[in-house]
Amino acid sequence: MRREARLLGALTGTAVPHPHLVTACDDEAVLGALFYLIDYVDGFNAREALPAPHAGSANMRRKMGFALVDGIAALGALDYQALGLSDFGKPDNYLDRQIARWQSQLASYGELAGWPGPESLIGLDAVTDWLSRHMPASFTPGIIHGDYHLANVMFRRDGPELAAIVDWELATIGDPLVDLGWLLATCWAEQPPESGRLVPVWENFPPPVELVERYAARSTRYLSDIRWYVVFACYKLAILLEGTHARASAGRADRSTGDQLHAKAVELLRRAQLWIEGAQL
Numbered sequence: 452m453r454r455e456a457r458l459l460g461a462l463t464g465t466a467v468p469h470p471h472l473v474t475a476c477d478d479e480a481v482l483g484a485l486f487y488l489i490d491y492v493d494g495f496n497a498r499e500a501l502p503a504p505h506a507g508s509a510n511m512r513r514k515m516g517f518a519l520v521d522g523i524a525a526l527g528a529l530d531y532q533a534l535g536l537s538d539f540g541k542p543d544n545y546l547d548r549q550i551a552r553w554q555s556q557l558a559s560y561g562e563l564a565g566w567p568g569p570e571s572l573i574g575l576d577a578v579t580d581w582l583s584r585h586m587p588a589s590f591t592p593g594i595i596h597g598d599y600h601l602a603n604v605m606f607r608r609d610g611p612e613l614a615a616i617v618d619w620e621l622a623t624i625g626d627p628l629v630d631l632g633w634l635l636a637t638c639w640a641e642q643p644p645e646s647g648r649l650v651p652v653w654e655n656f657p658p659p660v661e662l663v664e665r666y667a668a669r670s671t672r673y674l675s676d677i678r679w680y681v682v683f684a685c686y687k688l689a690i691l692l693e694g695t696h697a698r699a700s701a702g703r704a705d706r707s708t709g710d711q712l713h714a715k716a717v718e719l720l721r722r723a724q725l726w727i728e729g730a731q732l
Contacts, residue, residue: 453477454539455619456487458594461534466525468613494605494614502608509655514611516657517665519634522604522613524669527593527627540624542592549629549683550582557690560697567700571713572693574720578686581727587676590626597621599630600637631666632680635659635732636688636719659732678726685723689716 456475463472475487495502497515505511531539557575560566569575596603598621605614638659657665659681667674692712699709726732 452485452487452620454622458536458539458619458622459487459489461536462529465529465534467529468522468525468615469619470615470617492605492615492617494607496602496604497606498602505606505611511611512655513657515606516638516662518606518611518613519601519604520631520662520665521669522616523596523599523627523630523634524666526596526616527630527670527672529594531592531594531624536594536624539594539622542624542626545592545625546586546590549687550579550586553687553690554579557693560694563697563701563703565700565702566697571717572689572720573717574724575689578682578720578723578727582679582683582686585676585679587626587673587679590628591672592624593627595623595625595627595630597623597630599634626680628672628674628677628680629683631663631677632682632684633687635662635677635681636684636722638662663732678732681732682723682726685719685726689719689723692716692719 453475456472459469459472460475462469470489470492473488473490475485476482477485479485497505501512505515531537557569561568596616596619598618599616603618604616606612607614638656663674663677666672693716695704696709696713696716698704699706
């Protein structure tokens with residue numbers, strides 16, 4: 452919570468849409484816990500419902516997709532050192548650490564009795580090997596949100612622009628293209644565009660290739676390796692979802708939910724392999 456409040460304070464006056472920090476209090480004697488206060492955000496979460504005029508306008512929904520990209524492009528463009536965030540994260544070897552971290556996370560599931568093991572994640576080894584061999588050689592550090600997807604933004608009620616990016620607890624200093632990869636992977640994580648079963652919020656949503664072009668038009672970052680970031684996002688999300696399957700296998704979570712998330716994890720790895728093989732983003 453201290454980190455989130457600090458970051459929101461640092462974002463004051465920037466072009467990044469965010470909840471305005473009113474105050475933060477570290478004195479637990481005041482309320483029994485540390486806390487911070489932010490202004491009310493007049494907006495809506497598109498994951499819950501689409502109000503008018505958004506629900507009735509294909510062009511509005513298309514622009515909403517571009518607004519999502521604009522948010523992280525603006526965030527990645529900030530000079531974190533000038534904002535006083537030099538010690539907010541450890542950008543050195545950031546990408547190397549990510550691969551090791553999620554391999555360790557997956558290995559920890561082996562402590563849960565009944566989990567069939569990583570062998571049940573078809574294609575995992577091939578994706579892991581590809582990520583290790585094709586990791587970008589360098590990147591320009593910047594602020595990353597850490598969990599940037601549709602549910603963590605609020606849109607304006609009178610237009611397609613973002614009212615605020617929310618839920619900053621995973622923010623750090625690293626490679627901002629990780630946010631873009633995560634957005635591209637989670638856009639279609641539940642219902643891929645080729646399925647023909649799009650929920651309303653995804654109708655007329657820009658395809659991944661257009662979202663990448665939008666980011667490129669608003670950033671000076673090197674995007675030739677964007678495929679790596681999307682594959683990494685699928686890999687990371689698959690491992691996260693498999694955690695619920697592992698707990699369900701051990702009787703610590705609902706079995707049907709665990710099985711559903713395992714199927715999604717397998718699908719994410721399948722999509723990662725398609726992108727590795729050259730499928731269009």
